[in-house]
Amino acid sequence: MNKYWEHFKLVMTHKKYVFQFCCKAGIPWRGIKHDLSKFSPTEFFESAKYFTGERSPIEISKQVNGVSNAWQHHKGRNTHHWQYWLDNTDEGIVGRIMPFEDCVEMLCDQFAAGKAYKKEDWSLTYQRGWWEKKAKVHRNFMHPVVLHFMNDIYCSTLDYTYEEDFFDEIFNYDYLEDRYYKYREYWEDHTRVD
Numbered sequence: 001m002n003k004y005w006e007h008f009k010l011v012m013t014h015k016k017y018v019f020q021f022c023c024k025a026g027i028p029w030r031g032i033k034h035d036l037s038k039f040s041p042t043e044f045f046e047s048a049k050y051f052t053g054e055r056s057p058i059e060i061s062k063q064v065n066g067v068s069n070a071w072q073h074h075k076g077r078n079t080h081h082w083q084y085w086l087d088n089t090d091e092g093i094v095g096r097i098m099p100f101e102d103c104v105e106m107l108c109d110q111f112a113a114g115k116a117y118k119k120e121d122w123s124l125t126y127q128r129g130w131w132e133k134k135a136k137v138h139r140n141f142m143h144p145v146v147l148h149f150m151n152d153i154y155c156s157t158l159d160y161t162y163e164e165d166f167f168d169e170i171f172n173y174d175y176l177e178d179r180y181y182k183y184r185e186y187w188e189d190h191t192r193v194d
Contacts, residue, residue: 007048007057010116011038017112022105026173030080030105037077046070055117080105082142095143097187100180103149108171124157124166148183 015034022031037043047070050057061068075083080103085096098106114127131154139147153170160166169175 003051004044004048006053007044007051010051010053011035011047014112014116017115018105018108021108021111021167021171024167024171025104025108025176027101027104027108030101031108034080034105034109035074035078037074040073042073043070053117056113080109082106082138082146085143085146086141093141095141095146097143097184098146100177103146103180104173104176107150107153107176124160124163128154128157145180145183145187149180152179152183 015031018034019028019031022028022034038047046061046068047057050060050064052060058068058071058074061070075081078084079098082095082098085098085102087094087096110131111127114130115122118126131150135147135151135154142150153176156170157166160169
């Protein structure tokens with residue numbers, strides 16, 4: 001029973017950080033409704049079973065079982081995950097463009113997960129390193145607009161010593177919107193078929 005309580009507390013800590021970041025980013029409603037599917041039986045019970053408090057129970061379930069039913073359920077219901085936007089075509093698996101607010105919520109989610117799991121050991125350097133590892137794997141499937149936008153924001157962490165400054169200056173709606181649409185417009189201009 002203790003694992004269930006500890007998992008619940010971690011989810012709530014994560015949601016608290018997501019809400020704070022979403023408020024800074026100008027999308028508070030997304031912070032309120034973020035990850036509500038984690039309380040569904042499919043997601044909650046599997047995640048509590050594999051809870052350690054140090055890494056994602058989804059990763060552990062995949063190692064043990066080869067699959068995570070919680071993850072399959074979660075990514076199919078939450079549009080802030082880039083995997084939600086994957087589609088199969090005659091060319092294979094293709095990543096679709098995520099809407100702007102989904103991309104912003106994904107950033108908030110990733111930074112919040114880092115803070116929730118790493119606690120006092122979290123830093124912008126840790127978060128950037130986490131992204132660099134993930135981006136090497138994701139780049140073959142994530143839509144280029146989304147990948148460039150994410151890389152841009154994560155590279156911005158290099159310019160900041162204090163996390164408060166980073167979140168105050170980078171996690172605001174206008175700045176994020178400008179960066180996202182810069183990549184989206186470039187991609188649309190260069191892939192337009194007339």
